[in-house]
Amino acid sequence: MSKLITSRKAAAVIASLAIAFAGISATSSSAATAKDWSCKPTKAKPVTVRMIEYFAGPARTPLLNAFARQYEAANPGVKIDLISPSQADSPAKITQLLQAKNIDILEPAGAIYSQAVVAGQLADIAPQFKKTKAYKFLTPYTKEMAEQTTKGKIYGIGNGYYTKASFVRADRFKAAGLAIPKTWQDIYDAKKIQKDNEYIYAMRGAAAAHSQAFFIIHAYLAPNLNVTGLQTKDGKSIFSTPEAQTAMDLLLKIWKEAAPAASVAWGYPEMVKGFHTGVANYLIQDNEVIQIVEENFEPYAKGNWTMAQIPKGPKGYSAQFIGAGGLWSIAQASKCKNVALGFLDFITQDPQHSAFARAYGVGPVTTTAANDPFFKKGAWSIYSKINADPKELKFSGVRGPKLTACYGAIYGQLDKDMAKLYTGDLTTTQLLKGWADGLGKADCID
Amino acid sequence: MTATMYQPSRKRAASTTRMLKALAFLTPAAVMILVFVFYPVLRTVQLGFQNFNLFDQLNIGYNGLQNFRNLINDPNFGTVIKNTFLWVFVSVFFQFTIGFGLALLMKTKFKFIGIYQGLIFIPWALSGFLMGLVWKWIFDESFGVLNDALLKLGIIDSRIPWLSDARWGMAAVIIANVWYGVTFFVIMILAALQGVPKEMLEAAELDGANRFQTLFSVIIPYIRATLILIVLLRIMWITNFPDLIFGMTQGGPAGRTHIISSWLIEKLTLDADWGAASALGLMTMVILFVFTLFYLMATRLEKDSGV
Numbered sequence: 001m002s003k004l005i006t007s008r009k010a011a012a013v014i015a016s017l018a019i020a021f022a023g024i025s026a027t028s029s030s031a032a033t034a035k036d037w038s039c040k041p042t043k044a045k046p047v048t049v050r051m052i053e054y055f056a057g058p059a060r061t062p063l064l065n066a067f068a069r070q071y072e073a074a075n076p077g078v079k080i081d082l083i084s085p086s087q088a089d090s091p092a093k094i095t096q097l098l099q100a101k102n103i104d105i106l107e108p109a110g111a112i113y114s115q116a117v118v119a120g121q122l123a124d125i126a127p128q129f130k131k132t133k134a135y136k137f138l139t140p141y142t143k144e145m146a147e148q149t150t151k152g153k154i155y156g157i158g159n160g161y162y163t164k165a166s167f168v169r170a171d172r173f174k175a176a177g178l179a180i181p182k183t184w185q186d187i188y189d190a191k192k193i194q195k196d197n198e199y200i201y202a203m204r205g206a207a208a209a210h211s212q213a214f215f216i217i218h219a220y221l222a223p224n225l226n227v228t229g230l231q232t233k234d235g236k237s238i239f240s241t242p243e244a245q246t247a248m249d250l251l252l253k254i255w256k257e258a259a260p261a262a263s264v265a266w267g268y269p270e271m272v273k274g275f276h277t278g279v280a281n282y283l284i285q286d287n288e289v290i291q292i293v294e295e296n297f298e299p300y301a302k303g304n305w306t307m308a309q310i311p312k313g314p315k316g317y318s319a320q321f322i323g324a325g326g327l328w329s330i331a332q333a334s335k336c337k338n339v340a341l342g343f344l345d346f347i348t349q350d351p352q353h354s355a356f357a358r359a360y361g362v363g364p365v366t367t368t369a370a371n372d373p374f375f376k377k378g379a380w381s382i383y384s385k386i387n388a389d390p391k392e393l394k395f396s397g398v399r400g401p402k403l404t405a406c407y408g409a410i411y412g413q414l415d416k417d418m419a420k421l422y423t424g425d426l427t428t429t430q431l432l433k434g435w436a437d438g439l440g441k442a443d444c445i446d
Numbered sequence: 447m448t449a450t451m452y453q454p455s456r457k458r459a460a461s462t463t464r465m466l467k468a469l470a471f472l473t474p475a476a477v478m479i480l481v482f483v484f485y486p487v488l489r490t491v492q493l494g495f496q497n498f499n500l501f502d503q504l505n506i507g508y509n510g511l512q513n514f515r516n517l518i519n520d521p522n523f524g525t526v527i528k529n530t531f532l533w534v535f536v537s538v539f540f541q542f543t544i545g546f547g548l549a550l551l552m553k554t555k556f557k558f559i560g561i562y563q564g565l566i567f568i569p570w571a572l573s574g575f576l577m578g579l580v581w582k583w584i585f586d587e588s589f590g591v592l593n594d595a596l597l598k599l600g601i602i603d604s605r606i607p608w609l610s611d612a613r614w615g616m617a618a619v620i621i622a623n624v625w626y627g628v629t630f631f632v633i634m635i636l637a638a639l640q641g642v643p644k645e646m647l648e649a650a651e652l653d654g655a656n657r658f659q660t661l662f663s664v665i666i667p668y669i670r671a672t673l674i675l676i677v678l679l680r681i682m683w684i685t686n687f688p689d690l691i692f693g694m695t696q697g698g699p700a701g702r703t704h705i706i707s708s709w710l711i712e713k714l715t716l717d718a719d720w721g722a723a724s725a726l727g728l729m730t731m732v733i734l735f736v737f738t739l740f741y742l743m744a745t746r747l748e749k750d751s752g753v
Binding site: 098121265422 | 500501502503504521586587588589604605607609610611612695696698699700701702714715716717718
């Protein structure tokens with residue numbers, strides 16, 4: 001299960017890519033003073049740890065608050081102050097708090113991670129974290145992810161894995177006598193069963209819209225992809241290939257003809273709602289959506305919705321970036337890093353982490369939770385299938401500093417380009433050229 | 447002699463005490479204004495001339511007029527200016543016209559006028575952003591009540607993508623803004639109407655003026671100064687009112703419903719480009735300064751005319 005790690009809302013890809021920056025950052029642990037790691041909170045002299053989450057939501061925020069109260073009760077003098085902005089506000093709020101040096105623990109997803117590491121705003125916690133109880137029970141892959149290309153430095157502790165899979169309204173396809181789509185072309189062809197306010201594809205047009213383009217381009221190019229996931233095997237940018245052009249032309253047709261027009265403004269919550277309300281019958285999303293669909297539509301066991309692998313291309317392949325969906329980091333400016341790490345140690349241990357993974361529906365990072373049968377049956381069983389499928393390629397989200405910098409610089413523009421594509425302000429050719437210039441150039445690849 | 451020498455000294459002391467008291471009362475307000483108004487303005491001016499992007503923190507520094515050049519050369523700039531113009535003037539026109547009509551109706555006494563007044567004033571008491579979310583739901587293509595109602599009434603035969611089609615998007619946000627801002631005009635115009643002397647209206651009636659003539663020849667000229675002031679005030683406020691747009695479309699699709707102030711928020715939050723956002727803020731200040739000049743000129747003209 002732990003190997004199924006995938007980027008979440010595409011923003012998570014950046015977070016993972018950015019780990020690579022650890023290797024070149026010269027500002028982290030060397031700047032951390034012994035004083036920052038030796039706070040001794042007491043009732044008389046309490047210490048407040050300010051913590052901000054990126055993916056706040058009803059399934060995880062109350063749980064984190066409960067952990068905070070438990071930890072405070074067990075550690076007199078420690079106060080955990082959890083800040084939970086809406087996901088739309090998270091990037092700005094987190095960057096502002098980092099800039100103001102007014103935060104201890106953060107969940108730096110999206111482009112924040114890379115920029116924060118480059119700016120020396122995150123602490124290297126490797127020496128202290130490796131001595132914790134939590135570290136001992138992390139899955140080998142989580143440990144590997146934490147340190148891969150970081151030359152022994154650790155800037156974040158994974159808090160859950162996300163894998164992209166397809167959520168499909170099986171009842172609707174069955175009623176129309178149509179098989180569940182297996183390819184992107186199938187999705188387009190299924191438009192014939194659309195009815196008023198019942199579309200096929202839950203397109204993402206707002207934040208992280210570019211992830212949709214990546215899925216289809218990868219599916220059309222695979223297996224001709226090198227380890228970067230952004231180049232073909234001969235080192236050519238994936239965005240400057242004829243396959244990418246074909247893929248994007250098809251995606252635009254799907255968007256215009258097989259998805260609701262409103263999806264141009266759909267981000268994560270809207271596309272999930274679009275699925276469980278029946279407006280869209282095919283949704284590509286992360287594992288935590290299982291719980292949302294079960295709560296808002298009906299239990300998986302009833303059989304009216306099912307899970308499938310993400311759609312494949314003409315050669316029968318698909319691909320996903322692999323990376324930790326969320327992670328906790330400690331700010332370099334934190335004055336009591338040992339207290340902050342103490343709390344992270346606590347929530348990364350079981351049973352806390354196991355409860356978090358179950359409640360929020362993310363892939364577990366600890367060995368105990370990973371062996372929990374809960375994550376191997378029902379809707380979750382699709383992830384074993386994905387994991388075992390050699391034709392669903394998994395790219396490491398961990399990239400070198402050059403690509404991280406390019407990605408960080410262009411990240412916001414990618415989504416704006418997708419919206420312009422929909423409104424006709426950009427053609428697919430222009431979009432691909434821009435992306436090839438921004439992400440595909442030689443000095444972006446490590 | 448002693449008394450005469452003592453008296454000015456006591457007066458001076460009393461005057462000093464009064465001055466100190468006044469200072470003591472004024473200081474908190476002055477400090478608040480300095481901290482929350484002047485400092486942010488000065489900081490905005492500074493940031494407007496800096497490359498200050500939170501995602502590019504290693505390259506923060508002065509960059510002259512580059513932020514302004516970037517904004518003007520941005521492909522969205524023309525659309526943003528055009529949208530701002532539409533947003534302000536179309537909204538104000540309808541807010542004023544409907545507001546005036548409602549104020550005239552509310553001046554007439556009828557049954558349940560209190561309830562009616564209460565309902566009219568509700569929008570003004572609500573948050574603009576919150577109302578934006580409510581209107582977003584109303585206009586939603588799939589889940590919205592508007593499309594449902596229009597379909598059931600047979601007015602349309604397919605759903606209108608109100609917020610995702612650039613052609614409809616601007617109309618939708620302006621409709622919401624008209625609804626939101628009518629109340630302001632009702633309140634202000636009603637207050638002005640209540641100030642029109644009954645004698646003037648009676649005199650007009652005795653002179654044989656009909657309602658139309660009374661309105662345009664007596665009432666409007668009498669409250670003209672108020673009307674000019676509230677229209678200009680509203681123009682300034684609406685220019686700086688991104689709440690509804692941010693709640694409804696966030697400026698989308700593809701920036702097609704951005705006005706200058708919502709674009710500023712996008713620069714600040716999504717792009718984390720504080721330099722560009724500050725430059726945009728400064729440009730807005732200049733635009734509003736021009737309106738302020740009109741505002742001052744208008745009030746001066748009214749004063750001079752002795753109305």
